[in-house]
Amino acid sequence: MIKFLFLGLLRDRSRSIFPLLIVSAGVALTVLLHSWMGGVQNDMIEANANFYTGHVKIITNAYLEQIDQIPNDLALLGIDSIMSTLQNEFTDLDWYARIRFGGLLDIPDESGETRSQGPVMGIAIDILSPGSQEKDLLNLEKSIVRGRLPQQPGEIVISDAFAHKLNLNIGETATLISSTMYGSMAMHNFIVVGTVKFGVTAMDKGAMVADLKDMQYVLNMEDAAGEILGFFKKRIYNNLMANKLVQKFNQLYNQPEDDFSPKMIALVDQRGLGEFLSIYDYYAKIIIGIFVIIMSLVLWNSGLMGSFRRYGEFGVRLAIGEDHSHIYRTLIYESFLIGIIGSICGTGIGLAIAYYLQVHGIDVSYMLKQSSMLISDVFRARITSTTYYIGFIPGLLATLLGSAISGIAIYKRQTSQLFKELEV
Amino acid sequence: MKMSMVILILCTATLVYVQVPSGSEILKKIDQNITSESKIISSKMTIHGRRGSRTIESKSWIQGTDKAFTEYLAPAREKGTKMLKLQDQLWTYSPQTDRTIRISGHMLRQSVMGSDLSYEDYLEDPQLHNVYEAQVEGSEPINGYDCWILQLTSKKDDVAYDTRKIWVDRQRYVVLKENRYAKGGKLLKTIEVKSLLKIKTRWYPERVVFKDVLKSGAGTEFTVDKIEFDVPIDPYIFSKAALRK
Numbered sequence: 001m002i003k004f005l006f007l008g009l010l011r012d013r014s015r016s017i018f019p020l021l022i023v024s025a026g027v028a029l030t031v032l033l034h035s036w037m038g039g040v041q042n043d044m045i046e047a048n049a050n051f052y053t054g055h056v057k058i059i060t061n062a063y064l065e066q067i068d069q070i071p072n073d074l075a076l077l078g079i080d081s082i083m084s085t086l087q088n089e090f091t092d093l094d095w096y097a098r099i100r101f102g103g104l105l106d107i108p109d110e111s112g113e114t115r116s117q118g119p120v121m122g123i124a125i126d127i128l129s130p131g132s133q134e135k136d137l138l139n140l141e142k143s144i145v146r147g148r149l150p151q152q153p154g155e156i157v158i159s160d161a162f163a164h165k166l167n168l169n170i171g172e173t174a175t176l177i178s179s180t181m182y183g184s185m186a187m188h189n190f191i192v193v194g195t196v197k198f199g200v201t202a203m204d205k206g207a208m209v210a211d212l213k214d215m216q217y218v219l220n221m222e223d224a225a226g227e228i229l230g231f232f233k234k235r236i237y238n239n240l241m242a243n244k245l246v247q248k249f250n251q252l253y254n255q256p257e258d259d260f261s262p263k264m265i266a267l268v269d270q271r272g273l274g275e276f277l278s279i280y281d282y283y284a285k286i287i288i289g290i291f292v293i294i295m296s297l298v299l300w301n302s303g304l305m306g307s308f309r310r311y312g313e314f315g316v317r318l319a320i321g322e323d324h325s326h327i328y329r330t331l332i333y334e335s336f337l338i339g340i341i342g343s344i345c346g347t348g349i350g351l352a353i354a355y356y357l358q359v360h361g362i363d364v365s366y367m368l369k370q371s372s373m374l375i376s377d378v379f380r381a382r383i384t385s386t387t388y389y390i391g392f393i394p395g396l397l398a399t400l401l402g403s404a405i406s407g408i409a410i411y412k413r414q415t416s417q418l419f420k421e422l423e424v
Numbered sequence: 425m426k427m428s429m430v431i432l433i434l435c436t437a438t439l440v441y442v443q444v445p446s447g448s449e450i451l452k453k454i455d456q457n458i459t460s461e462s463k464i465i466s467s468k469m470t471i472h473g474r475r476g477s478r479t480i481e482s483k484s485w486i487q488g489t490d491k492a493f494t495e496y497l498a499p500a501r502e503k504g505t506k507m508l509k510l511q512d513q514l515w516t517y518s519p520q521t522d523r524t525i526r527i528s529g530h531m532l533r534q535s536v537m538g539s540d541l542s543y544e545d546y547l548e549d550p551q552l553h554n555v556y557e558a559q560v561e562g563s564e565p566i567n568g569y570d571c572w573i574l575q576l577t578s579k580k581d582d583v584a585y586d587t588r589k590i591w592v593d594r595q596r597y598v599v600l601k602e603n604r605y606a607k608g609g610k611l612l613k614t615i616e617v618k619s620l621l622k623i624k625t626r627w628y629p630e631r632v633v634f635k636d637v638l639k640s641g642a643g644t645e646f647t648v649d650k651i652e653f654d655v656p657i658d659p660y661i662f663s664k665a666a667l668r669k
Contacts, residue, residue: 073473112523157444175523182478183538186520
């Protein structure tokens with residue numbers, strides 16, 4: 001019977017094309033919206049995790065109290081020993097020691113006097129060790145605009161916009177003026193070997209990336225680091241696992257009364273990200289929910305219209321002796337077929353556009369010029385397992401529901417009245 | 425009898441009134457004690473941070489109130505770092521980079537060598553009467569010495585501390601305790617003089633504890649090891665070229 005109904009739909013295009021178009025369009029929009037909202041949220045998590053929070057972060061109790069001030073005087077000491085413990089006991093994550101620092105980048109002229117100067121936000125990561133994945137986490141290789149990445153001590157890369165602002169050329173010397181771990185002024189000459197576009201407006205305004213060992217020397221932080229970041233090996237944040245890890249680590253190693261005892265915090269416990277993501281998630285669900293409901297109403301209406309349009313056809317079929325329930329069943333089967341085909345087509349279209357947006361994204365940097373938040377300036381969609389079935393909810397259920405409700409009218413048709421209704 | 429009592433009371437009151445110098449007079453006497461044509465100071469600065477203490481040694485050459493040159497002598501990491509103050513400008517030289525950088529803008533608020541003193545403190549006019557109006561608020565003993573309590577209010581807008589409260593030794597005219605406040609009245613720094621040196625007719629603070637209230641740690645102890653007043657200083661030392669020498 002399915003084949004018969006399918007052929008009927010193909011032959012009578014007025015019964016199939018319009019409902020299929022409506023279902024496909026609605027499903028495609030649902031799929032796209034879902035992947036877009038998820039993608040933007042994921043971009044925010046990723047940008048913050050890679051540049052700032054990690055999936056989990058280890059710092060001292062005292063550092064946590066003043067974390068916004070980057071208090072390197074309260075940094076973790078004995079990093080080698082802590083890293084070795086983490087690598088042996090917490091094997092689900094990759095661990096990286098980092099130092100964040102602030103300061104001034106001063107560019108000298110031929111006589112050594114200041115030619116240009118600007119405030120800089122810096123990250124020291126392990127760039128020079130063979131096999132270090134830190135470059136990948138910050139996507140440095142792909143972000144190079146001019147020059148290259150550091151290959152030996154004393155080399156740095158800075159954001160391209162910052163280099164233009166300082167009128168700095170590749171290969172020139174830049175003096176970093178910052179504070180050591182003990183609060184003394186730290187001055188060090190670096191060679192700028194490359195410029196990068198981080199893709200995060202807050203960083204592109206004025207940031208530099210140096211090797212961890214260089215900055216440990218410059219900031220008088222030998223065997224010390226401001227923070228140790230942990231990333232799940234699959235690079236996807238898992239809040240449940242992160243919280244379990246936090247609990248386990250802090251039970252084993254954190255002593256609340258000791259200011260310099262290491263403490264682990266999860267991504268959602270940093271920079272108000274937990275609250276922000278909860279609110280975002282809440283509103284995303286509401287927006288997607290409202291959209292799915294609206295699409296369901298549109299598709300339901302389409303099902304209703306289809307059934308009313310075929311009022312005459314049902315009358316004839318009843319008149320020639322077809323059973324009420326048989327007509328109702330065929331109507332449901334037909335809408336099921338339209339729902340399935342429309343959902344598949346719509347999901348396909350939605351996925352194709354979402355895939356394009358996942359690869360290329362939309363550049364919103366012009367909207368983030370004054371932003372100090374760590375948000376990627378290219379928003380991308382994200383295709384997840386949910387993206388493959390979310391469109392079937394309005395596509396299939398609403399079409400079926402629309403036909404089921406409108407089809408009830410079939411049972412109200414009286415055979416005795418049919419000829420009068422059909423004006424035979 | 426009544427008449428003689430009234431006269432006695434009036435005379436006593438007048439005598440007490442005459443004995444209280446004005447705020448401005450007290451400030452001038454403090455400034456006379458502290459400032460000189462020139463001075464050379466060898467000092468130690470012990471910074472008591474949250475993680476321990478460290479000591480920095482330095483030698484300073486000071487000419488009047490607007491020229492100063494400081495060279496850091498120890499520890500090894502700081503050795504060779506120099507600072508030059510010429511009126512309201514400040515430069516620092518780092519031997520590691522062989523660069524001379526002018527410290528300006530928000531950098532002036534940064535701590536000097538991690539201490540509780542900022543570059544702004546270093547730049548300040550040491551002559552209090554040039555910068556502040558003073559009002560005597562009363563008296564109170566500090567470490568057994570009778571002190572005048574003075575409330576200082578800045579005459580200028582561009583000063584680091586809008587108001588100060590100082591406790592001045594009534595006999596020696598040296599500030600023994602000081603609180604420095606921001607414009608909104610927030611306490612920023614406290615200073616306590618622990619001991620004094622007598623050099624000829626002057627009294628000069630020998631051991632002073634500075635505490636930046638907004639900073640953790642137990643403060644910075646500044647100790648004068650040696651001080652010479654009114655000694656000739658080669659004018660070359662107060663030039664930018666001397667920083668790199």
